[in-house]
Amino acid sequence: MGNKNSTSLTSEEVEEYAELTYLKKREIIRAFSRFRSIDPLTVDENSMTRLRYDLIRDNVAEIKVMKSDSAAAGERRLPLADLLLVLFGISSWVAVNGVWAELPLLVAALPEGWALPSYLSVIVQLANLGPVLYSVLRARLSGRASRLDVVAVYTMVTVGAAACLLSGLLWRRTSVIGGTSHSTALFTLVFFIALVDCTSSVVYVPYTARFKHGYLVSYMIGEGLSGLLPSLVALIQGVGGNAECVNGTDANGSVVPVPAELQPRFAVDDFFYFLCSMMVVSGVAFALLQHLPRLAPAREPADGAAPVGEPAAAAGCPLPPPGPATPVALSAMAPLLLLQAAISLLANGVLPSVQSYSVLPYGNVAFHLVATLSLMANPAACLVLYAAPVRRPVVAAGWAALGGLCAVYLLVTAALSPTPPLQGTAAGQALVVLGWVLFVGLTTYSKVGIASLLRPYGGRALFWYGAATQAGSTLGALAAFLAVNVFDAFQGYYPC
Numbered sequence: 001m002g003n004k005n006s007t008s009l010t011s012e013e014v015e016e017y018a019e020l021t022y023l024k025k026r027e028i029i030r031a032f033s034r035f036r037s038i039d040p041l042t043v044d045e046n047s048m049t050r051l052r053y054d055l056i057r058d059n060v061a062e063i064k065v066m067k068s069d070s071a072a073a074g075e076r077r078l079p080l081a082d083l084l085l086v087l088f089g090i091s092s093w094v095a096v097n098g099v100w101a102e103l104p105l106l107v108a109a110l111p112e113g114w115a116l117p118s119y120l121s122v123i124v125q126l127a128n129l130g131p132v133l134y135s136v137l138r139a140r141l142s143g144r145a146s147r148l149d150v151v152a153v154y155t156m157v158t159v160g161a162a163a164c165l166l167s168g169l170l171w172r173r174t175s176v177i178g179g180t181s182h183s184t185a186l187f188t189l190v191f192f193i194a195l196v197d198c199t200s201s202v203v204y205v206p207y208t209a210r211f212k213h214g215y216l217v218s219y220m221i222g223e224g225l226s227g228l229l230p231s232l233v234a235l236i237q238g239v240g241g242n243a244e245c246v247n248g249t250d251a252n253g254s255v256v257p258v259p260a261e262l263q264p265r266f267a268v269d270d271f272f273y274f275l276c277s278m279m280v281v282s283g284v285a286f287a288l289l290q291h292l293p294r295l296a297p298a299r300e301p302a303d304g305a306a307p308v309g310e311p312a313a314a315a316g317c318p319l320p321p322p323g324p325a326t327p328v329a330l331s332a333m334a335p336l337l338l339l340q341a342a343i344s345l346l347a348n349g350v351l352p353s354v355q356s357y358s359v360l361p362y363g364n365v366a367f368h369l370v371a372t373l374s375l376m377a378n379p380a381a382c383l384v385l386y387a388a389p390v391r392r393p394v395v396a397a398g399w400a401a402l403g404g405l406c407a408v409y410l411l412v413t414a415a416l417s418p419t420p421p422l423q424g425t426a427a428g429q430a431l432v433v434l435g436w437v438l439f440v441g442l443t444t445y446s447k448v449g450i451a452s453l454l455r456p457y458g459g460r461a462l463f464w465y466g467a468a469t470q471a472g473s474t475l476g477a478l479a480a481f482l483a484v485n486v487f488d489a490f491q492g493y494y495p496c
Contacts, residue, residue, distance in 0.1 A: 081211065081298040082218040084285040089222020090229065091282030092200040095160055095193040096124065097375055098230035098275040100352070104239050104367040105268050107356050109261075111174055111181040114360060114492040118353040118484040121477040123187060125349070127194030128470055131202045138202075145206075152203045153286055160196040161279035163189045168272030211298050224379040231375035233274055234368070237264045242363040245496040257496040262364065330464065333454065336393055337464055340450050341472035343400055346407045347443040348469070349476015354483075354490055358414035359432055361493040366429045370436040377437045381444035390449025399449070403442035406435050418493030 099106075099120065107116050134152065138145050166189055173185035208219045240263035248258035289295065351358075359367045390396050413420040413432055422428025447469075454461040483489040 077214065078295060078298045080292075081215055081289070081295050084289045084295075085208065085211070085215055085218035086222040086225065087285035088282050088289060089204070089219040089224075090226050091157060091160065091279050092204055092223045093197050093226040094230055094278050094282075095164055095275050096197040097227045098164075098234075098271065099190055099193065101230045101234035101371050101375055102268060102271055103355070103371050104364055105237075105262060105264060106171070106186075107360070107367075108239075108243075108259075108364070109172065109268070110183045110186070112183060114356040114490075115484050116183075117355050118477075118481045119183075119187065120190060121349060121353040122481050123191050124194045124198070125470075125474045125477045127191055127198045128474075130195045130199035134199050134202055149203055149207045150290065152199075153207060154283070156196045156199060156203065157279055157283035157286065159192055161276050161283065163192040163196070164272050164276035164279055167193070168269040168276065171268060171272065210300055212300060215298060224382060227375040227378050229278065230275065231372040233271065234372045237266055237271060239364045239368040240264050242365055243495050259494075259496050333457070333461060333464060336396070336450050336453060337468040339397060339400055340447065340465060341468040343403070343443050343447055343450075344469045344472030345476035346404070347440070347447070348473035349478075350480045351407060351410060351439070353477060353480030354411070354414040355436075357417040357484075357490040357492065358410045358420075359436070361413075361417050361420050361423050362429045362432050366433055369433045373433065373437050374440045377441040378444050381441040382448065384441075385445055385448055385452075390445075390452055393450075393453060396446050396449040396453065399442050400446040403439055403446060406439035406442065409435050410439060414490055418491055 103117060103120075107113060110116055112119055138148060141148055167186065170185040170189070171183070173183075174181045175184040176182075177184070204219070208216055243259045243262075245257040246260045247255050250256050355370065356367065359370045390399075410432070413435075420428070420432075422431065451462070451465055454465050
């Protein structure tokens with residue numbers, strides 16, 4: 001026997017050999033059978049062994065080349081595609097979230113005052129007609145759905161940027177309706193802003209299906225940033241402290257105390273211009289995603305087909321990949337759907353409408369913190385969901401119940417306005433801010449958890465999930481609007 005070390009395979013080569021395909025193994029077997037037919041008198045055993053090892057090495061080298069070529073063909077991630085998808089995802093909800101982050105300054109300046117959130121809640125619910133109409137249009141033009149998605153994105157980004165720009169110019173403009181001054185310019189523009197953002201959930205996600213599956217995460221990161229970025233900018237902006245009284249004159253010319261105008265670090269106009277710039281950046285990112293040849297390896301060979309009626313995310317959180325649809329009766333889903341409707345009634349309808357009555361008696365600073373930190377609680381809840389996904393309905397119900405306890409406290413503070421518990425104390429301010437942040441975080445976790453539980457049952461289950469969400473949100477917004485503006489069930493706090 002010759003020196004065995006000259007013919008031994010390394011452990012790495014043995015592992016590579018173990019990964020050979022079935023076809024390659026068959027080829028080796030056939031080659032070995034040819035070697036066995038060689039006359040053993042003419043070839044010594046060491047030479048035969050060396051021939052076998054050489055054949056294996058040749059196959060290992062071929063597999064390595066195949067892997068290298070496969071990686072070069074585009075299996076590795078493209079950082080540029082990730083970056084552009086993040087920037088594109090930011091435009092999904094950045095404008096609506098920005099309007100809510102700016103509420104403390106808008107409430108102080110506009111004629112609706114403390115009732116402003118109730119108007120905006122109804123406007124946002126009306127804008128949910130956008131996804132319905134687009135879904136119908138896409139179904140009718142199913143043969144051209146791919147091109148329709150591209151045209152829709154360009155249109156939405158343009159309309160969103162224009163609405164934010166005009167909001168910066170016209171948000172103070174009012175009109176007299178029924179003898180009362182109303183912020184008609186802002187209401188109209190917020191409707192278009194909400195129309196764009198609500199429709200993004202049925203337009204943007206199908207478009208991202210054109211890219212390889214792993215890139216959906218990048219888009220979802222951008223969607224999470226759509227709440228985080230405006231809240232951070234609003235935190236930097238500030239509200240200029242709590243209200244102070246200065247001398248002013250009334251209609252009769254008498255000197256009376258009036259609240260001083262808030263002095264943030266930069267104006268509301270500039271904040272809307274920031275939102276406009278984010279929409280423009282997202283639009284540029286989309287154009288590059290659409291036309292840059294170097295992004296071809298990140299795209300699917302053929303356009304993906306994410307169903308328009310089955311969004312891949314709820315409340316800005318990605319859901320688990322769907323498995324085969326399991327038939328389930330509507331009655332079996334009813335408890336989860338009723339829970340989702342109840343959560344949406346409170347989280348999307350009632351409490352946002354009365355937020356000013358719940359928080360403003362504790363001061364402008366508390367209102368400012370609630371408006372900004374609540375937006376941050378949404379992506380934070382999504383991160384918790386990744387670490388601790390909801391696997392049983394009782395878990396979703398338990399967290400929703402804790403959110404309900406927070407909601408009771410917040411409704412009590414709103415109902416007792418203008419003199420809620422612990423008013424004028426640091427403890428009262430801390431409790432109301434903490435209550436709002438916990439409420440948003442817990443309800444977000446519960447809503448997305450319910451969506452995760454229903455997703456294995458297919459598109460029909462998620463359709464009813466969306467219907468329950470919309471029904472609860474609309475009912476809550478309308479009920480709160482009537483309570484605030486018709487029945488005067490809530491009273492504002494006026495320090496002067």
